[in-house]
Amino acid sequence: MRTTRQSVRKNIENPPKPQHVVIVGAGITGLSTAYYLATKYNIRSVLVDWSGTIAPGASGKAAGFLARHWSDGTLTEELSHRSFYLHQELADAFGADSIQYRRLTCVAVNQSTKMKKPKRITESIKEVKLEWLDRESNELFIRSVQDMGNETNIAQVTPKLLCEKLWEEVQRRGGVLVKGRVMNAVHDDETGNFIGAKLDDGRTVRGDALLYACGPWSANIMYGIKGHAVTIPTERTLSQVVFFYNDDDDDDDGGTECEVYVRPNNTAFCTALAGELKLVTEEPGKETVEADVIDGVLEAVRGCSGTEGLLCGDPVLQSACYQPVTSDFLPVIGALSKEEAGGENCYMASGNNCWGILWGPATGECIADLIATGTTRLNIRDFNPSRFPDLKPVPQNN
Structure with missing residues (x-):
């Protein structure tokens, strides 16, 4: 250091x-x-x-x-x-x-929302272990997987x-x-x-x-950037943080982004669709959880993990908070x-x-x-x- x-x-x-x-x-x-x-x-x-x-x-x-x-x-x-x-x-x-502290691995996954089978699946994609994934519904439209860190530099x-x-x-x-x-x-x-x-x-x-x-x-x-999240139970303890994104040129919203942070108590903290920069008027601890945004987060998570994936359970917790920024x-x-x-x-x-x-x-x-x-x-x-x-x-x- x-x-x-x-x-x-x-x-x-x-x-x-x-x-x-x-x-x-x-x-x-x-x-x-x-x-x-x-x-x-x-x-x-x-x-x-x-x-x-x-x-x-x-x-x-x-x-x-x-x-x-x-x-x-x-x-x-x-x-x-x-x-x-x-x-x-x-x-x-x-x-x-x-405090549920542990070292983890982290990957970024580039997906296409078109879900069209590419002519050839690269060897790098085949070799990457994506433990949360429903491969039957998702593997064919993963474009690439990037290593973002390992147990030496990633923790939770x-x-x-x-x-x-x-x-x-x-x-x-x-x-x-x-x-x-x-x-x-x-x-x-x-x-x-x-x-x-x-x-x-x-x-x-x-x-x-x-x-x-x-x-x-x-x-x-x-200022504050309001974020919403859902906590979803998983069938087993996972140890991989995943950032999903896509760069389909003609997507109306510029592409779905979804972040999945797994915890050792068989849950995954999932977030997407961060809000805009704004002055904060809500009091701390009284931030409103907006149902339509939560629905959007769930849709993004389920779209990324697959229809039968490990992240498709019903959320046990919904939350909202502000990131403080200048x-x-x-x-x-x-x-x-x-x-x-x-x-x-x-x-x-x-x-x-x-x-x-x-x-x-x-x-x-x-x-x-x-x-x-x-x-x-x-x-x-x-x-x-x-x-x-x-x-x-x-x-x-x-």
């Missing part, structure tokens, strides 16, 4: 280490930050969430797909590498079975279970969860230091540092300026898009290090909140 230690220092000399951090949002980023603050620095956290529960949004409903190498050559390469390592470390600490975790384990450890070390909505940060009039977070019911949660980590609800520069599709990780936050000691960690579960631990570690020491082990300069000059923290869009 390429590791270049970079420093990100606050504009004050030898700041005192915070002892109580207020974290807005109890998803994987907030929980990971609280976990590393507690385990590395013995700093307590108060997590504030609208729902009064942990992982009410995407952190409790996402697929949990982990790819170490898919960001190679991009600005998020180090983040992916470090976080993939941390996921293994967390699995070792908590017990892999307790069940996000809700991971969040619960993180929370158990945070709570054991003195962390607390408060139900409420943060309206604004409160700063000392003389020093400008953060001293508390004002809630919508008038209460003030005291602390000496504040982190906004509530996904698309974090700031006015955040206009440049890069994360926001770092300290907020005095102008952005209204004072000192405020931070933001959000915008981890479709890699929210993968990047969660490394993002949390970076912010914990930054709060406690003023430095980070990763270079997070490209994720600095200051690249958005009009950034305003929560509340927004409500």
